[in-house]
Amino acid sequence: VGGAVSRRRGTVLEHAIFDAVLEQMNTVGFSGLTMEGVAAAARTGKAALYRRWPSKEDLVVDALNHVLPSFDAPPDTGNVRDDIAEVFRTMLAIINGNAGCAILGLIGELDRDHEFITTVHERVLAPRKAMMTAIIERAIARGEIRPDAVNPLVCEAGPALIIHRLFCEGRPIETAFADAVLDQVVLPLLTRPDTAAQAAPATRTRA
Amino acid sequence: VGGAVSRRRGTVLEHAIFDAVLEQMNTVGFSGLTMEGVAAAARTGKAALYRRWPSKEDLVVDALNHVLPSFDAPPDTGNVRDDIAEVFRTMLAIINGNAGCAILGLIGELDRDHEFITTVHERVLAPRKAMMTAIIERAIARGEIRPDAVNPLVCEAGPALIIHRLFCEGRPIETAFADAVLDQVVLPLLTRPDTAAQAAPATRTRA
Numbered sequence: 001v002g003g004a005v006s007r008r009r010g011t012v013l014e015h016a017i018f019d020a021v022l023e024q025m026n027t028v029g030f031s032g033l034t035m036e037g038v039a040a041a042a043r044t045g046k047a048a049l050y051r052r053w054p055s056k057e058d059l060v061v062d063a064l065n066h067v068l069p070s071f072d073a074p075p076d077t078g079n080v081r082d083d084i085a086e087v088f089r090t091m092l093a094i095i096n097g098n099a100g101c102a103i104l105g106l107i108g109e110l111d112r113d114h115e116f117i118t119t120v121h122e123r124v125l126a127p128r129k130a131m132m133t134a135i136i137e138r139a140i141a142r143g144e145i146r147p148d149a150v151n152p153l154v155c156e157a158g159p160a161l162i163i164h165r166l167f168c169e170g171r172p173i174e175t176a177f178a179d180a181v182l183d184q185v186v187l188p189l190l191t192r193p194d195t196a197a198q199a200a201p202a203t204r205t206r207a
Numbered sequence: 208v209g210g211a212v213s214r215r216r217g218t219v220l221e222h223a224i225f226d227a228v229l230e231q232m233n234t235v236g237f238s239g240l241t242m243e244g245v246a247a248a249a250r251t252g253k254a255a256l257y258r259r260w261p262s263k264e265d266l267v268v269d270a271l272n273h274v275l276p277s278f279d280a281p282p283d284t285g286n287v288r289d290d291i292a293e294v295f296r297t298m299l300a301i302i303n304g305n306a307g308c309a310i311l312g313l314i315g316e317l318d319r320d321h322e323f324i325t326t327v328h329e330r331v332l333a334p335r336k337a338m339m340t341a342i343i344e345r346a347i348a349r350g351e352i353r354p355d356a357v358n359p360l361v362c363e364a365g366p367a368l369i370i371h372r373l374f375c376e377g378r379p380i381e382t383a384f385a386d387a388v389l390d391q392v393v394l395p396l397l398t399r400p401d402t403a404a405q406a407a408p409a410t411r412t413r414a
Contacts, residue, residue: 031238125375153391156371157364163374164367168332184360185396192399 014066016042017049021063025102030060060102067099074131080139084158084186087131088178091162096172129155136190145190158186221273223249224256228270232309237267267309274306281338287346291365291393294338295385298369303379335366343397352397365393 020041024033035056039046053059075086094100132155139145161181165173227248231240242263246253260266282293301307339362346352368388372380 029238031236121375151391153368153387157368157392160367160371161360161364164363164370167370168328180360184358185364188399189392189395192395 013042013044017044018063018066021060022067022098022102025060026098033060035059064099064102067097068094074134076138080135080144080190081182081187083135084132085179085182087135088158088162088182089175091159092173092175092178095162095166100166100171128159132159139190149190149192154189157189158182161185220249220251224251225270225273228267229274229305229309232267233305240267242266271306271309274304275301281341283345287342287351287397288389288394290342291339291389292386294342295365295369295389296382298366299380299382299385302369302373307378336362339366346397356397356399361396364396365389368392
């Protein structure tokens with residue numbers, strides 16, 4: 001281990017490693033990424049990587065978790081439209097940023113490695129779903145949306161359209177697209193009227 | 208060229224080549240697929256491949272077109288629910304079949320090769336969109352759905368949820384999932400009421 005490397009400690013080295021992972025994902029893809037390649041790009045040793053990450057799958061998932069925003073605190077603006085708009089803005093920032101290519105690269109691998117699916121699911125997708133659920137539960141509590149208009153598919157329709165756009169048309173995805181998803185699909189599903197009396201306020205704003 | 212190979216002509220050889228492409232996509236992925244590998248698996252010569260397909264991208268797109276159903280005749284059952292259910296059944300058959308892995312593999316490549324995006328878009332995605340549009344235009348003409356409830360995002364919401372499911376949870380996707388997408392997302396969006404009078408028939412069947 002050379003002098004330049006040994007001086008780097010903790011988070012500095014960790015960031016160099018994660019940057020190298022995203023760089024490799026963007027250039028050679030997940031299938032081309034190797035522990036050797038990441039170690040060389042981050043100017044560290046392969047053994048140092050293996051001490052912390054038993055496989056490249058673990059390393060890639062950790063690198064993604066590093067660049068993905070924390071899902072600890074879902075937005076709480078006081079109304080469901082602004083809350084979901086904030087989630088979509090975060091999704092677009094991720095997709096249009098450095099991690100976007102990396103995530104696309106992973107998608108292609110998912111069917112061939114089911115353990116990897118589980119990891120990505122638990123550490124990336126499930127927290128985002130939990131965030132949407134928290135936002136919608138607060139909106140129900142405020143009386144903004146009817147409880148029976150909501151189910152897991154309705155919660156996923158917006159994110160699904162954004163991800164679908166990503167691989168139909170590539171990056172970047174414009175904010176205007178996310179706004180259209182919100183106003184033309186998500187809010188109509190969440191606020192769809194059950195009776196004429198309940199329908200009036202929701203449809204009046206759209207007409 | 209050996210005797211066994213020279214006896215194969217036209218569609219027989221073509222099918223062997225396309226089978227070899229899907230096999231390679233499923234085992235080594237798009238990035239690992241080579242013209243040499245396909246030629247060897249199909250027991251033909253690399254030169255024969257290059258005479259017809261200038262690149263592996265062209266070959267893969269042709270192979271996918273071969274296994275994907277023709278979009279010439281959209282289903283026409285007489286009602287919008289059955290028409291869309293038929294489109295979803297076709298999507299699930301593709302996803303759960305041999306081409307499913309190949310398509311997943313392609314998704315990961317899309318951002319790195321924009322010309323390839325265009326090809327996949329024109330030859331795979333655009334025809335499917337045109338099919339959904341034809342179905343919905345007929346439903347509008349029959350008076351089943353309001354014209355102003357429909358826009359490109361609404362048409363894409365169902366397919367987007369199915370594709371999203373594919374890479375969140377892998378294969379196979381059950382028919383029950385496609386039915387839920389249809390009944391909980393697509394039909395509520397297509398039939399959402401504008402006024403109380405129009406709302407009654409649509410919401411009564413859901414309640």
